[in-house]
Amino acid sequence: MTYPTREPNFQALWLALARLREERGWSYDELAERSGVSRRTLIEMEHGQSNGRLESWFRIAEAFKIPLGDLVSVL
Numbered sequence: 742m743t744y745p746t747r748e749p750n751f752q753a754l755w756l757a758l759a760r761l762r763e764e765r766g767w768s769y770d771e772l773a774e775r776s777g778v779s780r781r782t783l784i785e786m787e788h789g790q791s792n793g794r795l796e797s798w799f800r801i802a803e804a805f806k807i808p809l810g811d812l813v814s815v816l
Contacts, residue, residue: 749816750816751789751816753816754812754813755786755788756815758801761812772804775804798812798813
């Protein structure tokens with residue numbers, strides 16, 4: 742069995758989250774309200790302290806009204 746040779750670029754994902762939030766002018770509190778992901782978790786994800794759970798990324802994508810695949814495509 743072969744495995745991918747490239748590592749995921751989580752930093753690009755964290756930056757994409759920050760960019761999307763800032764483009765909409767949303768605070769962490771507003772994104773938390775819209776996504777159901779806690780403010781603390783969002784801060785940890787955006788600052789690279791946590792990669793987050795798939796469910797969290799799904800909820801964030803839903804809040805931004807974009808497909809999950811588009812959000813994580815930067816990986």
